[in-house]
Amino acid sequence: MKPASMSDYRERARRRLPPMFFEYIDGGSYAEETLRRNVRDLEAIALRQRVMRDMSKVDLxxxxxxxxxxMPLALAPVGMAGMYAARGEVQAARAAAGAGVPFCLSTVGVCSIEEVAAAGTPPWFQLYMLKDRGYMRDLITRAKDAGCPVLVFTVDLPIPGARYRDVRSGFTGLSGLPAAINTLWQGATHPAWSWDLFTQGRPHTLGSVQAAVQGGGRVNDFLAWIARNFDRSVTWKDLDFVREIWDGPIVIKGVLDPDDARDAVRAGAQGLVVSNHGGRQLDGVSSSIAALPRIADAVGGDLEILMDGGIRSGLDVLKALSLGARACLVGRPWAWALGAGGEAMVSRMLGVMRSELTTAMILTGCTTAARANADMLDVAAPQN
Ligand code: FNR
Incomplete structure (x- = not known):
């Protein structure tokens, strides 16, 4: 069966990946309420069907x-994607470049900034602030030198939310993985996955992770490593530190509150991502789509607003555009597609998104994605 909708990519990834990777991608924090809300609140929005308008040309x-x-879509930063397929971030970046959309490389990616940039188009680079500012300085400089056009500064992870699925699956982090996987498969080779796929790389950010993979054993538990090294003291003032090194656009990722959005404007950010980290951080917060209109009202004219969380089709993209987003990011859809079949599947998934968005625009009478607005929504139907 060929994968059609996002749920098919998810199912294929579930069958191909070692369970602990699938659960890591698929899961959220705590009871996963926000994870479900992200999807459910988008589903609840009704589009407004329009007919008999000349829709022979639509501009995505x-x-x-x-x-x-x-099209108004980008691949969100997803940690350790290089474990879902060989040189995973490179494969996904190629698919994104082929589709004409940005790929954002995570701080905790497996492939290096340089490796991804050398494969074609320099990626957007996502930054987590670690305590070691010397290391941060080097990392931002590397992103700049590699030609990354946009820096995405993720601010909603001063501490990792607990992901109970990872606890249950035994996802203990990098040095623990080979043993855990061996136990899991009881020595049998998984049909689609080999440890070599991961170790042939050069994890770019985590010198310590590299050491662990090579037997140094410094990272036994990925989440504990994050808790030790990520900087909880970060404030808007730290943007000045980033600005000293980085002169391109800065996008603040992980804003749900209009007051924080106003602070991001005051701090000089060029964009923000309305995001709850895909329901992986503070469980119980509102969905991204519910937060979006409030933030668009507060700062819509001041910086570019992106949104992620729960986007599972091109129809969802149109809903987010209609509520004030300039573009959407997708996380799990591309991670599932990569696990389902590498670059070809990510390309295919992006093609599905494009065709769904095209259809949604034609059937709502929206000729230009950049001008989508609340007219595309059926306000008579129950909304969020
Ligand atoms: C993420 N996300 C994320 N965000 C970030 O800024 N840096 C990161 O390293 C990661 N890592 C990561 C791993 C995995 C497996 C997932 C699913 C997500 C969050 C991501 O960028 C994005 O905000 C969400 O994935 C959006 O929600 P959807 O599209 O997955 O519903």
């Missing part, structure tokens, strides 16, 4: 930070 393209995107 948009511009962001001086870049032209073929």
């Amino acid at each position: 393209s948009t511009t962001l930070f001086g870049q032209t995107l073929s």
